[in-house]
Amino acid sequence: MSALLPSTARLLVARTARAQRDGRVPSLVAGVARDGGLAWSAGHGDLPGPADDTQYRIGSLTKTITAITVLRLRDEGRLDLDDPLETHLPGTPLGDRTIGQLLGHLGGVAAESPGQWWERSPGGSLDELGLTDDERVLPAARRFHYSNLGFGLLGDVVAGVRGRAWADVAHEEVLVPLGMVRTTTRPVAPAATGFAVHPWSQTLLPEPEHDAGVMAPAGQLWSTLADLARLATFLTGDTGDVLSPATVEEMTVPAGVDPSQPVWAGYGLGLQVQRVDGVTLVGHGGSMPGFLAGIWVDREQATGAFVAGNTTSGMDGGVPATLLADVRAAEPRVVAPWTPEAPPVDPAVLGPWYWGPSPYVLRAVPGGLLHLGGLGRPGRSSRFRPGPDGTWIGMDGYFAGETLRVGPDALHLVTYVFTRSPYDPAAPIPGGVDPTGWSPGH
Template structure:
């Protein structure tokens, strides 16, 4: 669904202002809604940006590396709480640091690998990355603080290669890019692509930056993509394709592993996913930068709305592409609420064995209203009028919470001597039809 004309004009103005004030050669932002690119805003002429023009996505690559790790976890070939040294014995000096901690930047490893600045230098292979790995690479004890680490993602890529016997680039191509149709997302730049620049601080001239192959550090920031393809990746994070990764696993990735902002609790990190709180909303995604390029990906999952974008200058004179992306996402969500789905009457009442479970139940004067969702086959329980939980059938007279405050808890149907439902036992809280009943 395209944006309303006035919203589109406002987004265009924000992008034009950011390009002008930031002295950005080329800037492009895409708004994603319900799995599709709903609006494209672009500014700058070096080069003229369009939806098929490649830019480097930088650390947004980490979200793909994390999905590969989670695929292996779901397949039972690794566990998130396994120590890294199980897969990379050469990194034994990292001690007990786990894959989960590395994914969430909670492992305490130093930010960069040793040697020349890896983002602007030709990369080394995994053996060279691991050579000389020592306790000096550990900046903090595991899970003591949030400490961003590109090195951690180079090592995660190495662990994936050891587990699968397949290079990281091939895994990414076969398991993510090909299944999702991201045909303009590539390991190396493929024409047409935007050249990346550093802007001279005093006379606004441009210096083109090298486009290096980061090799063993590729899982931390190598990939190139377009707005069209990155919009598809944003749509995947909002509404995952089960053929690539189980949606419940993506939910798990978007839950906090650690807070990155202990003062205001506005930021955190999940399993490869940056979490940014904006008021009552949480945006998931990632930022990215490589010499000459910056990128943003921010998604509000409940509304399936996101923003993706690129610029081909290493930094803005004012602000940055990350704050710009979050500002645009918040604005779109504020002025264009998700359309309300029309109510449709049920075609038939619930099955005879479920109908007696519906209605109002009581515990200590507290109401629980139970209904049946024909579309999912789940029971829906609303506690005190606003706390919603959903329950999926697990066996005779047994339901398991799958969302809400009772997620994971058991709802058991208790029957009287005649076999009629007499009470609902929700995690030991027994609800009856009598509002005056006692537990």
């Protein structure tokens, strides 16, 4: 872990101090993680303990931890993301919605649980919620609809498959292995008191602290800057064997959004994803009465930033992204040197190919991968990883999940046939090629 330069630290201190003052936050802590640990932290206001070790309730950042517990089960073969909820949690009116849809907020499930405001009410069991068809607010997979209830149900799925409470699974399988020993379901001193700040005066009202019961997987956890630094490091790829790096990357892929566009925001599997000014950030925001929090990670820079404050509203949720932009500008990551490596395919098949009249190029890229993309003009592009029997599987872009077959005279990809010359008459092109061939005109 390398500390930030004094000039960079000064800039971040100034930014967080202004966020605490302008947001009228009783206390605010912020940190930056890189090189595997907490590289900078600061606190402003009335802190009950050290900035890096004071607990704040992190609200919906809990959903990322819940998603990790679910994906561990998927990677073990205990469930599939296409499994209907009914398979693992029978008896709910949402049984036809899939595990993957719930993880990505695509299940059309009600935003909140029925009954009283769950974020201020002691929670009970799933049976006590009394779910009805009213919780089916949209058709499945029709659109993104953020659902706290969906993550409460996912927590019950984890508990059912593991045979013990979701909180115990999260503690034993995620938090302890990652070294997040100060992340707990209830506050452990030193911990900040949650407050509401009066909108028209400079006065405070304490907010209640409670156990959300079955809804805990949606927003129960308390954490510290030091622990959030470890979570940020996990999201950059240092997964500590809790998940594979490939699964963490899967979490960061947004559903229902075209990630090739310059500006967008979406949701992956337990992670929010946004792309602004050419930079993709992954993380999550969180709120519970008395607390606001957020964590964002720049995976390309292997840097994360996070903030927590003890106020119900008012704190600027964009602080972590701003801190990341400051660090990126002041101390850009020095990338590892390029080194040559043997191509993963016969070098003769690399280079220009044509889909009809459109020029493409097949390249070998670092890590034993292939990349197929437009040559000299826009085109549908994807990276490919090795698949079975000499095939290649699309990792991203238009051809994600599709199978590429590489031959000496043609590339076969879905219904696409790429040839060495535009509309090669010898290739199996639907509709054939006009026998008159290319000419200056009619």
